[in-house]
Amino acid sequence: MWSxxxxxxxxxxxxxxxxxxxxxxxxxxxxxxxxxxxxxxGPPGIGKTTIAYLVAKQFxxxxxxxxxxxxRSKSQINEILSPVxxxxxxxxxxxxxxxxxxxxxxxxxxxxxxxxxxxxxxxTVPIVLAANSDTSDKMKSIxxxxxxxxxxxxxxxxxxxxxxxxxxxENTNIGPGTVIxxxxxxxxxxxxxxxxxxxxxxxFNPQTEKSFESINVEDGINAFFKANSVxxxxxxxxxxxxxxxxxxxxxxxxxxxxxxxKDTLAKLLEIISEAxxxxxxxxxxxxxxxxxxxxEILIGIYQQDERIRYSQxxxxxxxxxxxxxxxxxxxxxxxxxxxxxxxxxxxxxTMCFPYALFCIKNKKLxxxxxxxxxxxxxxxxxxxx
Amino acid sequence: xxxxxxxxVCNKKIEINEMGLWAKGLGVxxxxxxxxxxxxxxxxxxxxxxxxxxxxxxxxxxMVSQLCICKKCNEGKNPFDSYLKSVRQDFPHLNPKx
Numbered sequence: 001m002w003s004x005x006x007x008x009x010x011x012x013x014x015x016x017x018x019x020x021x022x023x024x025x026x027x028x029x030x031x032x033x034x035x036x037x038x039x040x041x042g043p044p045g046i047g048k049t050t051i052a053y054l055v056a057k058q059f060x061x062x063x064x065x066x067x068x069x070x071x072r073s074k075s076q077i078n079e080i081l082s083p084v085x086x087x088x089x090x091x092x093x094x095x096x097x098x099x100x101x102x103x104x105x106x107x108x109x110x111x112x113x114x115x116x117x118x119x120x121x122x123x124t125v126p127i128v129l130a131a132n133s134d135t136s137d138k139m140k141s142i143x144x145x146x147x148x149x150x151x152x153x154x155x156x157x158x159x160x161x162x163x164x165x166x167x168x169x170e171n172t173n174i175g176p177g178t179v180i181x182x183x184x185x186x187x188x189x190x191x192x193x194x195x196x197x198x199x200x201x202x203x204f205n206p207q208t209e210k211s212f213e214s215i216n217v218e219d220g221i222n223a224f225f226k227a228n229s230v231x232x233x234x235x236x237x238x239x240x241x242x243x244x245x246x247x248x249x250x251x252x253x254x255x256x257x258x259x260x261x262k263d264t265l266a267k268l269l270e271i272i273s274e275a276x277x278x279x280x281x282x283x284x285x286x287x288x289x290x291x292x293x294x295x296e297i298l299i300g301i302y303q304q305d306e307r308i309r310y311s312q313x314x315x316x317x318x319x320x321x322x323x324x325x326x327x328x329x330x331x332x333x334x335x336x337x338x339x340x341x342x343x344x345x346x347x348x349x350t351m352c353f354p355y356a357l358f359c360i361k362n363k364k365l366x367x368x369x370x371x372x373x374x375x376x377x378x379x380x381x382x383x384x385x
Numbered sequence: 386x387x388x389x390x391x392x393x394v395c396n397k398k399i400e401i402n403e404m405g406l407w408a409k410g411l412g413v414x415x416x417x418x419x420x421x422x423x424x425x426x427x428x429x430x431x432x433x434x435x436x437x438x439x440x441x442x443x444x445x446x447x448m449v450s451q452l453c454i455c456k457k458c459n460e461g462k463n464p465f466d467s468y469l470k471s472v473r474q475d476f477p478h479l480n481p482k483x
Contacts, residue, residue: 010481011479012469012472012473012479012480012481013469015468016450016452017450018427018450018452018472018475018476018479019451019476020450021476021478021479022476022478022479025478025479026478029478148396150396151450152448152449152450152451153445153448153449153450154449154450155424155433155440155444155449155450155452155453156438156440156443156444157433157438157439157440157444157453157454157459158450158452158453158454158468160440160459161454161459161464161465161468162465164464164465165464165465180439180440183440183443184440184443188449
């Protein structure tokens with residue numbers, strides 16, 4: 001991916017937020033035990049995490065990167081950070097980086113935020129926190145014990161210069177109008193801008209120049225199965241930015257309603273199942289870091305297959321129609337027949353309905369039914385043949 | 386100002402009795418900071434020409450990082466290299482050789 005290929009290797013290679021970057025380096029240069037930790041606040045995709053990694057590399061620290069989801073409880077924090085803070089680390093010189101620290105919420109966390117604040121008050125190693133926003137009450141408590149540096153969105157024209165430099169290195173060119181559109185759509189998010197450009201350059205959806213971010217799930221899934229290479233499919237997959245559950249469901253419904261042979265269907269459903277297990281694990285443990293593996297599981301589905309088209313519903317149209325139009329009549333019919341056989345409706349419909357239909361067909365049983373039911377009885381009898 | 390605050394533009398303190406512009410839900414900024422309506426070109430140090438910029442409708446001047454590139458410098462040879470060179474000159478901490 002271009003976003004990885006062109007990830008800055010040095011802080012001086014980054015773009016925008018020059019003063020903030022300079023302040024961060026100054027903070028690291030002057031750091032000594034007890035120096036207030038650093039909080040970097042800014043919108044996503046403008047280099048907060050990148051600078052933390054680069055600065056650790058530049059100053060020779062071994063970075064211990066955590067996400068807010070890793071520090072939800074006091075015991076978790078102590079388990080992870082105590083060895084580092086107590087200088088019992090087998091690593092070199094450690095540095096702690098806690099990403100998305102604004103994701104810590106009071107009630108859902110079991111003393112995590114308070115334990116973190118206690119650590120921030122007496123730092124024995126450099127600690128850097130990153131957050132998208134600093135306005136919540138929890139962040140206000142954290143801000144009291146840290147030095148805050150703001151990362152602002154990068155001016156679009158500067159982004160253009162950066163993007164054109166990448167295009168030049170890739171020996172490719174896109175129209176100035178497209179460049180402007182890409183930059184506008186990415187709202188200052190460099191990562192998103194680069195992904196979007198790569199998607200356009202590698203050939204997906206070139207006619208409309210629609211961004212992947214605004215693309216609907218239908219176009220995304222259809223393009224995924226039409227992609228010419230795994231890389232292109234991966235790029236499309238990453239660009240379908242919807243709720244992970246909806247993404248899994250969309251692939252499931254598209255695959256299950258497509259006309260596939262049994263072996264292929266089994267293989268694809270196995271992958272969907274794996275993705276669903278991962279999602280279940282994320283929901284149970286609330287460990288959202290695992291989400292990064294979802295697309296890598298789903299990419300296993302990729303095969304250039306014109307037979308698979310997007311489907312919103314996970315049942316075929318004939319079956320959906322049957323449920324919609326005949327469901328009510330079947331329910332009424334089974335309720336009457338259940339009474340005659342002294343069974344509950346659900347028991348009748350699951351256990352006896354097909355046999356009752358056979359009996360009606362073979363004239364072994366005579367139910368006195370209203371004429372209205374003749375049509376549905378005929379339909380159902382045809383289906384069980 | 387009746388109460389002290391922190392400027393949302395420059396992030397510096399605004400003291401009591403100092404002039405500041407406050408808006409509910411947004412915060413407060415120095416009068417001077419509020420007047421900024423042009424970004425600076427990091428290469429030539431002149432104005433970035435925001436009023437004629439192709440991105441003027443999508444660039445919130447007060448919210449973005451304050452150094453940009455003017456049209457003329459953008460049209461020069463290797464503008465990104467010129468940008469990196471200027472950053473390294475103006476911000477010694479960002480110069481790996483310093």
